[in-house]
Amino acid sequence: MRLEVDITGKRFRSAAGGTQEVLAPVSFALQSGEVGVLIGPSGCGKSTMLRIILGLDRDFEGRISRPPEARIGMVFQEPRLLPWRSVEQNVRLAAPDVTDAKLAELFRILELDAHRSHFPGELSLGLARRVALARAFAVEPDLLVLDEPLASLDDALAGRLRDEIATLVARRPVMTLLVTHSLDDAIRLGDRLFLLSPRPARIVREVPIAIPRAGRSEAELGRIRAELAALQLESK
């Protein structure tokens, strides 16, 4: 499966009557098994780009091609759980075909076992984010979209969840698109990094990381980090 993004422009009409350019031409493609990472300053149009890719916003120029049968798993910036359904129901409603065994495994990996019957209002933000992750993985997605899934979590928890995402992504061939501010998340999870400019967003540079995720030692990560820092200085 293959996701092709070819946006030629996106404008918002402002309240004053003028138009505002949100996205400059942006195009990239993603294969099954690949993790693409969008990195860019706040407000550059990343979320708008995701909404277009997910089909939530059809008012843009260009085209998105993804297989119509592709199942989508999404982790929004806020968990977006149904407050009136339990943790388990939240996952099952999005993924009605999930087997008991699969669900039990997901809940074990994400340490949600004790919270199956809790309502989202009773959970901390960290737990709610894990439920959102469980929901996205339970659908066995072909396209997994993660919009800053680790924002506002403490480092230790973010690190653990990042490892869990890596484990889950490694399990099946899935096209993954990750949006993040964190360079660290990007180089630990990504196969290809797309560095975005400020609004209107365009891809300033595409950085492939050739070393497989599992084999990235701290030394290698340090080298990639330095390389990226140099690139970012250069583009400024």
Add this chain to the structure above:
Amino acid sequence: MLRLLSFALFLAIWWIAALFVGATKLPSPPAVLDVVIAEASSGALFLHLGATLARVSLAFVLAMSLGSAIGYLMGRVKLADRLGDPWLILLLNLPALVVIVLAYIWAGLTEAAAVAAIAINKLPTAIVTLREGTRALDRSLDEMASVFAMPRWRAFRHVVLPQLAPYIAASARSGLSLVWKIVLVAELLGRPNGVGFEIGVAFQLFDTPRLLAYSLTFAAVVLVIETALVQPFEARATRWRPRAA
């Protein structure tokens, strides 16, 4: 316990007031109770209560289901809202009496005319409440349902309906009291039975005990429906909310 105390206070005030103004204007509680017992043992009370209850439930169900559907549509579809809004304002401001009289003139003094007139009076408030509820729906949850490709019915049942439940409960509660007030007028004007008819007769004879006997029993029935049906539904619909201490 507190409710019981409050009810006892009501009875006490009534009794004392009855002593002051005299039995012809305000009969004492036992006098009214005597009439209730007499009417109940003759069976008339149940006949009239039953007739009124049947009209209330029929008109209520009709207005609630139709009103909720129209309100949801107007909340979701802008075109429907703009087309429906003038009608809605007209209906909202049409006096109940006008609707009832016109219904009887156009459709005759029939059961259908009575039920329709009552339902039409309740309809606009149900529409307005549900339209507000629909407008307040959380768009971000709609997006979630759409991204996860939830089938329409499942999304409606699990994403939309729980958000509308408080509005439906509020509409049911205010609607029940509205319908109960209007049904009596409709019965007074054009039906040969029901609590409203009996009250009309009592009025012509200045029979205050009879008037109170009928209206209070019906108020009691409404109270039972409210606590046995509407409140449990409301509690169930909001049980996911963390309780305030």
